[in-house]
Amino acid sequence: EAGVAQSPRYKIIEKRQSVAFWCNPISGHATLYWYQQILGQGPKLLIQFQNNGVVDDSQLPKDRFSAERLKGVDSTLKIQPAKLEDSAVYLCASSHDRSYEQYFGPGTRLTVT
């Protein structure tokens, strides 16, 4: 089966610009996660969707970050405006309803200059 797809793989923007990341989970996976991984740290959850509803967005900086999952499949994560500290790898993961295992995509490496 196809894995979790993410695009773009790399993005360089200037601070105060906006950026969007796209994720396509594994087919049939109802749960989708966005993580932020800053260099030298483990991933930190930003938001979790169950189908197209938000389960947990407690660590999402809502003043600048937004995410949506239309029709319960693909998801988009947006940053507007970006700050230098947003430089990180943004990982998307998905899981089946009946499994604890999360499958991760290759990530998008964002550099904010």
Add this chain to the structure above:
Amino acid sequence: AQKITQTQPGMFVQEKEAVTLDCTYDTSDPSYGLFWYKQPSSGEMIFLIYQGSYDQQNATEGRYSLNFQKARKSANLVISASQLGDSAMYFCAMREGRGYSTLTFGKGTMLLVSP
């Protein structure tokens, strides 16, 4: 307090030897699960092994085994017969509660396998 602690920033091992990567956790929930993920330089997180808090036996998956010591709140990953391709970052993670909850990750351990 940190929920997941990985005290080894880096570990070195020779090919074909066994290596143990340490992980301690902190939770008051009786239902939880512990994961190990591998992250090679390509960046993708690869699931290795899972241990539930109620599992009676230590989890094993091929060359990977999880040394689960509940009283000590430790969940160390043991890699037997290391291979060059095992060189990567390794992350310990925990979910809490009975639902399919989110994961909290440690800071990771960099493993380097030498010929």
